[in-house]
Amino acid sequence: MTNEALKIKLPELIPSVVFEEGGEWITAFVDASAWKTIAQQLRSNEDFQFDYLFCVTCVDWKTHLTMVYHLTSTIYRHSLVIKAKLDRNNPEIETVSDIWRTAEFHEREAYDLFGVKFLHHPDLRRLLLTDDFDGYPLRKDFEDPINMIKL
Amino acid sequence: MYRETQIIKHAQKASSNGGNLEEAGDLVINVGPQHPSTHGVLHLVITLHGETIKNVEPHLGYIHRSIEKMCESLSYRQFIYVTSRMDYLSSHINNHGCAMCVEKGLQVEIPPRAKVIRVLMDELTRLASHQLWWGAMAMDVGALTPFFHAFREREMINDIMEETCGARLTMNYMVPGGVMYDIHPNFQKRVKEFIEEFKKKIDEYDELVTGNIIFQNRMKGVGYLTKEDAISYGCTGPTARGSGVSCDIRKLYPYEVYDQVQFNEIIETDGDCFARYLVRMQEMRQSLSMVEQLIDNIPEGDFQAKTKAVLKLPKGEFYSKIETARGEFGVYIVSEGGTTPYRIKFRSPGFSNLSALNHMAKGYKIGDLVAIMGTLDLVIPDIDR
Incomplete structure (x- = not known):
């Protein structure tokens, strides 16, 4: 499907979708609480079939966090970017690791570095940092006077 | 820890x-x-x-340096040098991916000479990386000799790199807008020498290891990964292509001059360790043929487009992907319009490939784990970042 066709088709699936302009691919903001059902539909719907989640990341906007999911269909070769706004003090979103299994590691990384809690994740522990590490280093307000060198 | x-x-x-x-x-x-x-x-x-x-x-995390955080305080020219330290076996291709992402933001068209030099360097890097993998892979399953054979030929590529880029592993040769210097006058001559030499040697590689019955017994029927699982785990590169997934970025989303050179995307459908081995062996031949096609056809002209001394990306998000020796390497830059990235994310191929390891190794013997890990071609700094 082309980007234009995706833009027409998506609101049928997700009525509350808000598009963001610019960028190479269609970027859609979804409600964090509805993400799980949307993800299931995006994966299984005949017209979309987004079976390949190639990048999961989080961005700290100081007022809120944004989860960013990059999806591609290996059948139709169309791509989509899904974003979900999260509360910075209590970031919570449903896991999609049962839909795309690559998400298991990527979500653990986002939990490790941003503190996003993925509900119903099978094994939510720190991945890269030690278990007793304090704080979430990729947040903008993270301070470490010993190890961090500011340029 | x-x-x-x-x-x-x-x-x-x-x-x-x-x-x-x-x-x-x-x-x-x-x-x-x-x-x-x-x-x-x-x-x-x-x-x-x-x-x-x-x-x-x-x-994971024994070599985690938080490169993503580091990049947030580095300028768009500086951060590329840090990425050489991630996948140190294909640092050219990492640099290339980052340079492409910055160029996408700046909307700079790079000169044809730079494009060809970049592809040549990428393919030589891929050859060097696959050679090291081949030697290490054979060593993992008990054959020590191939390791020395592989390093002998890899040394030739490293020498070529050293002459042109000034470094053997962390090249830092790609810059936004093209390449840092023009190629060394000896470059074409030495690459041709290497092609002649390696053409003979790659047949020797096959004779030495591929047909060996002991080696085949260790590799065949071990570490199965189905096509669906490969996609679901986000596997890319030879790991996924060994399971029949068509995922070569060079074919699907051609960049630079990959749409002008002749090469095949190698796909094996068996999904076991031997299939992944065969994919990489055939990829070496494809890379060699690509280098051969391009080495006499480097166009004259500039090697770098004119860019400002201080780069500023417009506000927005940029994503570029590139095929490294291990799979799809993605760079995601969120820019606020300043001279440094607001957020940068590296989607490293090894990270996703490793997540499939548990699924692949379950039910096999512990001796097979070494073979399975060997065919995943893991580079740890690339996973930990």
């Missing part, structure tokens, strides 16, 4: 998810972080029943 009690606790917790693993005779062992077959500081906690693997749990 992890106290022993914690390791056992974690392993038990993880293994309890996979079914009834509490039965007598289960053994939890650690492979790594210092172990010859992990090729770096990777720590695996393995639950065994007899010799059969029940669960493999990777513990």
